[in-house]
Each structure stands twice: as C-alpha cells, then as structure tokens.
Amino acid sequence: MTPRHHLDPATLVSRAAGALSPEMMAVVDTHLEGCPYCRQQLARAERVGGVLLNQRQPAGAGDTRHDQLRQDMLARLQDTTPVAPSPRESSTNRPAVDALPRPLQPYFGRRWxxxxxxxxxxxxxxxxxxxxxxHTLILLKIAPGKSMPIHSHGGSELTQILKGAYDDELGHFGPGDIADLDCEVEHQPVTSPGVPCICVAALDGPLVFRGWLARKLQPVVGL
Incomplete structure (x- = not known):
C-alpha cells in the first residue's frame, strides 16, 4: 500500500544531517523502507546539503552557519513536485510475513x-x-474501534502505522503512513474496526493529556 502521510521536510533534513536520535531514526527508517516518495525526498535533501556545503566558505559562524544551511535545505525541499515511484521500485524489498521491519529489529527482535x-x-x-x-521508543497494539485519550505532545512524536489503522483530526492513517507531530498538535486517535492497530512511536517528550483520569494513569503507563 502506498503511504498517504509522509515525513515532514524538517525531519528529512534532520535525517540527512544525521541529527536524529536513535529512537527517532528507527521510526524514520521504518517509514523510508516502504515509502519511495520519502526516499526520493531524502536523497534530494542529501544532494542539496552537499551542494550547499560546497558553496559556502569556511567560517567561524558555527551555529549560525548551520541554521542557515538547514533553512536553505528546507526551502529547496519544499519547492518540489512529488514524483510517482516506478512500479519496479515499489515492489522491491518486500519483508517476510513474520519479520519485523529491519530498523526495529535491534530494539524489539526479529519476528512478530x-x-x-x-x-x-x-x-x-x-x-x-x-x-x-x-527518548522513548515503543510498540503499541490497540484493539479495534477504541478511542484513545485526547492529548497533545510535550515535544516531537513520530508514529508509524505497521498494521491496522486509525482516524483522528489529521485524517485516516493506515499501514505505511506516518504521523510526524509536534507540540502544537492535539488529537484523539480512534482505531478502525476489524483488526488491532499496531504502530511504533518515538517521543522526545511526555504526552500531555487533557482528561484527569489519563493524567492520573500516566505515571503507571510511562508516557
């Protein structure tokens, strides 16, 4: 299935620069395995970064120079037209049925x-x-037709759907889709009927729950 929700350009720039934590990298690379469009965008970010680095003169500006380079990369990435993957590229590297995605195997093992x-x-x-x-890296399995508590995020969250699906204020997320969220997003995922929704999520800050019961249970759950 072709993903409909992709990585944010800023996340792709961070991936190209090697600036993601291992936990975030695991989720990003899981998405990249199944998303030809984001692989193309990552390759573009890496090429743009190389060109921009070659164009800039060495200087002692340090962080200022790095920030400007990042902004230039983002501007060039956003000024693109999505390219449809070729049928040959879409059909490569299909995983075995019982095998977890390769980027997750060091953390969770090889087999479902x-x-x-x-x-x-x-x-x-x-x-x-x-x-x-x-940072936090978790696998979640949520029963069909279940509403999760309304929450926002104390930092960034990357959630990749592995099986099943859910709907929230941002749309429908099915297998292969990724939710690339920041602290400004508040949502309430509701899993689709039929099969459990299984996803992998990386967080660099705690969830922020609106309801008092969810807040009470948060230390127990550890999110």
Whole structure:
C-alpha cells in the first residue's frame, strides 16, 4: 500500500544531517523502507546539503552557519513536485510475513511471533524498547474501534502505522503512513474496526493529556 502521510521536510533534513536520535531514526527508517516518495525526498535533501556545503566558505559562524544551511535545505525541499515511484521500485524489498521491519529489529527482535506484549489499559498493549538516548521508543497494539485519550505532545512524536489503522483530526492513517507531530498538535486517535492497530512511536517528550483520569494513569503507563 502506498503511504498517504509522509515525513515532514524538517525531519528529512534532520535525517540527512544525521541529527536524529536513535529512537527517532528507527521510526524514520521504518517509514523510508516502504515509502519511495520519502526516499526520493531524502536523497534530494542529501544532494542539496552537499551542494550547499560546497558553496559556502569556511567560517567561524558555527551555529549560525548551520541554521542557515538547514533553512536553505528546507526551502529547496519544499519547492518540489512529488514524483510517482516506478512500479519496479515499489515492489522491491518486500519483508517476510513474520519479520519485523529491519530498523526495529535491534530494539524489539526479529519476528512478530516472538513479541511479548504488556497490558497497560483495556484494549491497549505495549512493548518499550531499552533507552538509548533518553527518548522513548515503543510498540503499541490497540484493539479495534477504541478511542484513545485526547492529548497533545510535550515535544516531537513520530508514529508509524505497521498494521491496522486509525482516524483522528489529521485524517485516516493506515499501514505505511506516518504521523510526524509536534507540540502544537492535539488529537484523539480512534482505531478502525476489524483488526488491532499496531504502530511504533518515538517521543522526545511526555504526552500531555487533557482528561484527569489519563493524567492520573500516566505515571503507571510511562508516557
């Protein structure tokens, strides 16, 4: 299935610059495995970054020079027309049925059948990866037709849909789609009927729940 929700250009620039945490990188690379469009955009970001670095004179400006380079890369990335992937590219690297996406295997193991889910709430199970850089990386399995608590984010969140689907204020997210969210987004995902929604999420800050019950349970869940 061709993804309909893609990585933000700023995330692609950070990926090209090697500026993402390992947890964020795992989710980004999982999306890139199945998204020819974002792979093309990443390649463009890497080419643009190389050209801009060659064009700029060495200077002692430090952070100012880095920030300007980032802004130039973003401007050039946003001034593009999406290119449809070729049929040959779309059909390559199809994973085995029981294999987890390769970027997630160092954190969760190789096979779906080996996962050991932990109950955290009615209809919600989770697996938390060991911390590498202080950010959170989790697998979530949410029962069909379940409404999650309304929440915003204390930082950035990347959520890649692996199986199933959900709907929220931003639209419908199915397998292969990624939600690239910041602290300005408040939403309430509702999983689709039929099969559980399984996703992998990386967070660099805690969730911010509106409801008092969710806030009370937050220390127990650890999100």
């Amino acid at each position: 059948s080996d996962l050991r889910w932990r109950w955290v709430a009615p209809g919600v199970h989770m697996i938390r990866a060991p911390e590498v850089s202080g």
